[in-house]
Amino acid sequence: MRGLMTGPMRVIDFGEVSPLRSQTLWHAIGYGVSDGSPPTLSFMRPSHPYVSIGLHRRLDELDLQWCKSAGLPIYRRMVGGGPVYLDGGQYFFQITVPDSMTRGTRSQTIRTLLGPAVDAFRSVGVHAHLDEHSEISLGEAKICGHAAGLIGSAVVVVGNLITSFDHEAAARIIATPSGREADDYLRLMKRYVMATPADPGHFRRAAVERYAAALGLKPEPGVMTEQELAQLDDLDAQFQDPKWLAGPPGPPAAEWEVKVRAGVVVVAAR
Amino acid sequence: MSVWRGCDIPTDRSYDVDGDLWVLFENDLVRLGLTDVAQTRMGRMVTIRFKQPGRRVKAGGSVATVESAKWVGPVHTPFAGEVVAANETGFAEDILIANRDPYQAGWISLFRPDPPGQPDRPLLQGDEAVAAYQARIDALEVSCFRCED
Numbered sequence: 297m298r299g300l301m302t303g304p305m306r307v308i309d310f311g312e313v314s315p316l317r318s319q320t321l322w323h324a325i326g327y328g329v330s331d332g333s334p335p336t337l338s339f340m341r342p343s344h345p346y347v348s349i350g351l352h353r354r355l356d357e358l359d360l361q362w363c364k365s366a367g368l369p370i371y372r373r374m375v376g377g378g379p380v381y382l383d384g385g386q387y388f389f390q391i392t393v394p395d396s397m398t399r400g401t402r403s404q405t406i407r408t409l410l411g412p413a414v415d416a417f418r419s420v421g422v423h424a425h426l427d428e429h430s431e432i433s434l435g436e437a438k439i440c441g442h443a444a445g446l447i448g449s450a451v452v453v454v455g456n457l458i459t460s461f462d463h464e465a466a467a468r469i470i471a472t473p474s475g476r477e478a479d480d481y482l483r484l485m486k487r488y489v490m491a492t493p494a495d496p497g498h499f500r501r502a503a504v505e506r507y508a509a510a511l512g513l514k515p516e517p518g519v520m521t522e523q524e525l526a527q528l529d530d531l532d533a534q535f536q537d538p539k540w541l542a543g544p545p546g547p548p549a550a551e552w553e554v555k556v557r558a559g560v561v562v563v564a565a566r
Numbered sequence: 567m568s569v570w571r572g573c574d575i576p577t578d579r580s581y582d583v584d585g586d587l588w589v590l591f592e593n594d595l596v597r598l599g600l601t602d603v604a605q606t607r608m609g610r611m612v613t614i615r616f617k618q619p620g621r622r623v624k625a626g627g628s629v630a631t632v633e634s635a636k637w638v639g640p641v642h643t644p645f646a647g648e649v650v651a652a653n654e655t656g657f658a659e660d661i662l663i664a665n666r667d668p669y670q671a672g673w674i675s676l677f678r679p680d681p682p683g684q685p686d687r688p689l690l691q692g693d694e695a696v697a698a699y700q701a702r703i704d705a706l707e708v709s710c711f712r713c714e715d
Contacts, residue, residue: 351631351638352613376638399706401607402637430636445638544615 305508306336306518309500315346318382319371320531321520322390322454323447326374328524330448335393336518337507339500345383345462347469350376350443355543357554359471368469371535372543375445375452378555381469385460386441387496389413389503392452393511406430406444409453412506413440417457419502420494429558437490438557457499461491473552473564484556568696573602573710575699576669580689582644583698588669589689594682595650598629598643599673603703605665606710609634612661616652616675623649625686629675632664641674644685651676665713 310321318340325336347363347370349355355370358379363370368381382388391409398405407430414432417424417439424440427433432440432455442455466489467482508515520528534540552564568575575581580589586604590597600608613633617623628640629649653673656663664672679685690698703710 350633352615352633374638376633376636400708401609402639403609403635406637443636443638446640 304334304516305513306334307515308338310340312343313340315342318342323531324524324528325392326447326450326452327527329392329450338390340388348373349379372541375443377443381466387457390454395449395451412510415506416502420498422492431558439490439492458491459493481562488557488560570700571703571709580691581695596677597673598675600668602710605668614657617649619649621649644687645679647680648678650678662713
């Protein structure tokens with residue numbers, strides 16, 4: 297970060313929200329901070345399970361038929377990473393700052409902006425560390441899914457406190473070439489993705505304190521601006537647009553693979 | 567060519583310094599690309615998605631989005647206008663092309679400003695661009711490097 301800043305850090309706890317809003321709210325905040333809203337730390341929990349897919353990923357990486365039969369809506373986010381299963385056992389946090397506050401490489405920015413979250417995990421008794429892949433981990437297991445990007449001119453880093461994790465559903469959403477890869481994926485996910493059932497309220501309070509200290513900002517409860525609310529309406533429409541969901545055209549990948557966590561990938565048997 | 571903390575700053579083009587974007591005027595078109603600073607900050611690119619030729623983009627809009635690891639960011643155009651060509655072939659052959667050669671083979675978009683004229687932000691050239699970019703590189707505390715493999 298570019299030295300210690302002065303001024304407020306807006307804190308918004310959205311509570312439990314719909315799957316759609318658990319994506320569009322923080323995107324709207326991103327555009328808001330890009331247009332001059334203060335740095336913002338936000339929190340929310342989705343009311344129902346759903347699937348989120350990264351901006352550039354192919355929709356056919358998902359087992360669409362199974363997702364439909366399970367009643368899982370699918371939303372394409374504007375940051376990176378692969379398809380993920382999300383539900384109420386995951387408490388989301390997002391830190392959004394103007395890009396002008398950042399320095400160094402983007403990977404350094406991500407590490408910097410995940411650092412206070414690591415401290416928050418530790419504050420609630422989870423001895424987390426940021427590993428060499430920039431995953432928040434406990435031992436060899438990832439305990440927080442994260443993604444990052446630039447929305448307008450705001451840097452957004454999103455993550456979650458996973459209080460419970462449905463490994464079966466998380467593995468089942470992925471289209472696999474055969475049962476063998478599906479079994480491997482589930483087995484590795486159970487090994488490398490772990491829930492840490494800490495209290496979300498304690499985590500939130502610790503995160504507010506740690507992010508404010510790290511950024512040199514004063515935390516202040518806040519609400520969305522009129523402009524952000526208008527943007528939210530647009531984003532709600534965009535995220536439900538089949539064209540947006542379909543994503544980019546392009547050839548299928550040369551070989552099937554799916555990432556369990558950074559550094560752990562299942563590839564199709566030849 | 568100027569080099570500052572390992573970052574190349576060719577003096578044959580214009581820069582949106584804060585946007586880490588270079589602009590090369592080619593008659594009534596502009597070629598846009600990421601600077602050495604941009605490709606260094608981003609790291610190894612894994613995906614790029616282009617606005618297709620014929621698409622109109624407003625000033626400040628994106629002509630492409632790039633992804634590296636878990637980072638995604640737009641490439642903003644300082645002009646309103648129309649995409650004439652995108653470097654899809656170059657990136658299809660080598661997704662790291664902008665990491666290796668950001669100022670030549672790794673260009674992003676060929677663009678027709680419409681209406682012709684001023685960008686929505688200042689574009690700097692020559693010594694002024696070099697001085698501004700040197701200051702930005704210092705402020706960002708970044709040292710540039712290129713992909714070799």
